[in-house]
Amino acid sequence: MENLPVPEFLQPYMPLIVGAVTALVIFIIGIIVAGWVHSLVARGLSKRQVEPSLVGFLASLARWLVLAAAVITALERVGLQTTSLIALLGSAGIAIGLALQGNLSHFASGVMILLFRPFKVGDYIGAAGKEGNVKAIGLFTTTLLTLDNETVIVPNGAATGSVMTNYTVSGSRRAHIAVGVAYGSKVPEVIAVLKKATERCELAMKTPAPVIAFVGLGASSLDFLVLAHCDPAVYADMLHQVRTAVYEELAVAGIEIPFAQIVVHQNA
Structure with missing residues (x-):
């Protein structure tokens, strides 16, 4: 710059012009670097099979951090004091954080869900x-579709702040089907009939095999429990199938299913 002739009227403004040009160059480089960082973070997280919604958020966050650093550096080059600006932004961040602490809690829970994957889309x-x-997992809420076809929006903080059950992750779900038969029925015969009923059910898994247990002496019945595994996606259908088979097989075997009765005594 010293070898170039500079008009006298521009000489007082040369430091400002040089600073402005330098700031512009820094800002342009910052935009380019921010794009590189965004792509690098996105590719790195995708290779680790992080949830796409979290990948997009973290990649965008990295890009904006680089851009913020570029802007602050550029402002310093034109002679602006950024210390007060940084302090102001910090104070504003604290105030916003306090005002939105509930939402931030849901956000933190959403990040935990997406990182540690206690459940994924499609799980029950x-x-x-x-x-x-699970129909969708966001940074603030998780969307569920119930068996009644109701869409339920669950805040992520509520999901992680209470007991959570994943019925899908183990690959099978076990049903507990209670069966009561009349007193006087032979226990081995009942067990054989219940076993036959489960064996004819296609939706009940063969491995692990269904379990039949005599679990108690009820007020008016001998109580049995049928434990059968199935694919979580057909749980309701399997319950229907097993209960239907149990009822039919008990009827064929002539084993009575008791029902509540009221006996009224009338004095003469």
């Missing part, structure tokens, strides 16, 4: 007192 879960198939 129970969380915050609700059950359903």
Whole structure:
């Protein structure tokens, strides 16, 4: 610059012009670097099979951090004091954080869900007192579709802040089907009939095999429990199939299913 002739009227403004040009160059380089960082973070997280929604958020966050650093550096080159600006932004961030602390809690829970994957889209879960198939996982909420075709929006903080049950992750779900038969029925015969009923059910898994247990002496019945595994996606259908088979096989075997009765005695 010293070898170039500079008009006298521009000489007082040369430091400002040089600073402005330098700031512009820094800002342009910052935009380019921010794009590189965004792509690098997105590719790195995708290779680790992180959820796409979290990948997009973290990649965008990295890009904006680079851009913020470029802007602050550029402002310093034109002679602006950025210390006060940084302090002001910090104070504003704290105030916003306090005002939105509930939403930030849901956001933090959403990040935990996307990172540690206690469940994924398609799983059938129970969380915050609700059950359903996971349709979407966001940074603030998780969307469930119940068996009644109701869409339920569960805040992520509520999902991670209570007991959560994933019925899908193990690959099978076990049903507990209670069966009561009349007193006087032979226990081995009942067990054989219940076993035959489960064997004719296509939706009940053969491995692990269904379990039949004599579990108690009820007020008016001998109580049995049928434990059968199935694919979580056909749980309701399997319950229907097994109960239907149990009823039919007990009827064929002549084993009575008791029902509540009221005996009224009338004095003469």
